[in-house]
Amino acid sequence: MEIFTIPCLNDNYSYILYDEANNTACVVDPSEANPIIDFIEKKAFNLKYILNTHHHYDHVGGNEELKKKFNSQIIGFEGDKDRIPQIDIKLNDHEIWSAGNFKAKIFHIPGHTSGHICYYFEKENCLFTGDTLFSLGCGRIFEGTYEQMFNSLNIIKKLPLETLIYCGHEYTLKNSEFCLKHDPTNNDLKEKIIKIxxxxxxxxxxxxxTLEDEIATNIFLRAKDIENFSKLRDLKDNF
Incomplete structure (x- = not known):
């Protein structure tokens, strides 16, 4: 499986997953349709599936146009079936979704929204985290609670350290400023900032x-308890 990163809107990323053996593709969180259409047509891929992590418009904005153009199936969380446009396949926590050579385990990770999920492709060692976990950050808490977000991040932390993290936005450089302010002696973080x-x-x-990299440098993953995490999340909201 190949993974292609497609910049969308101002700072969003959508991802196209391609199975060469079957010439089929998925797109994760299509913020808008046009960049996805351009890429798919240029590559002559068969876009069969649209995977949504949550219902926010900057993650589902391309759903309807892509479904209409490519006859794709839209996949999302059962609990968000009324908020994800044109949903076809409804998944639950810990369910396995498989189609052809695509196979992902679903984790319900509320906090940013009540119906947020992530897709874990174990064979390919990659996780699509939407707006729950960013590089050096985590999502704002809109519908959930601090405890839910803290627990969701801990679910992710239990995955293999080599897991590749694909998130929904390019926030890393700005996030690094907050992490450095509150973790100024972290040499791993300082080295990461140079690379960023x-x-x-x-x-x-x-x-x-990578999950290993984030555990070493992401201040939200390094929070020891819910009290520390909640304080950091409040500080970040006003940073």
Whole structure:
């Protein structure tokens, strides 16, 4: 399986997963349709599936147009079936979704929204986290609670350290400023910031990151308890 990063809107990332053996593709969180259409048509892929992590418009904005153009099936969380446009396949926590050579385990990770899920492709060692876990950050808590978000991040932390993290936005450089302010002696973080700045200066994405890297540098994953996490989340909201 190949993974292609597609910049969308201002700072969103959508991801196209391609199975060469069957010439089929999935797209994760299509913020808008046009960049996805351009890529799919240029590559002559067969876009069969649209995977949504949550219902926010900047993650589902391309759903309807892509479904209409490519006759794709839209996949999302059962609990969000009334909020994800044109949903076809409804998944639950810990369910396995498989189609052809695509196979992902679903984790319900509320906090940012009540119906947020992530897709874990174990064979390919990659996780699509939407707006729950970012590189050096985590999502704002809109519909859930601090405890839910803290627990959701701990679910992710239990995955293999080499897991590749694909998140929904290019927030890494800004997130690094907050992490450094509150974790100024973290040498792993300082080294990561150097790499981040180089990538961004070259116009390259900072994603994917690895779970091991995030555990070492992401202040939200390093929070020891719910009290510490809640304080950091409040501080970040006003940073």
């Amino acid at each position: 700045k180089k990538l961004r200066s070259e116009g390259k994405p900072t994603i994917p990151t």
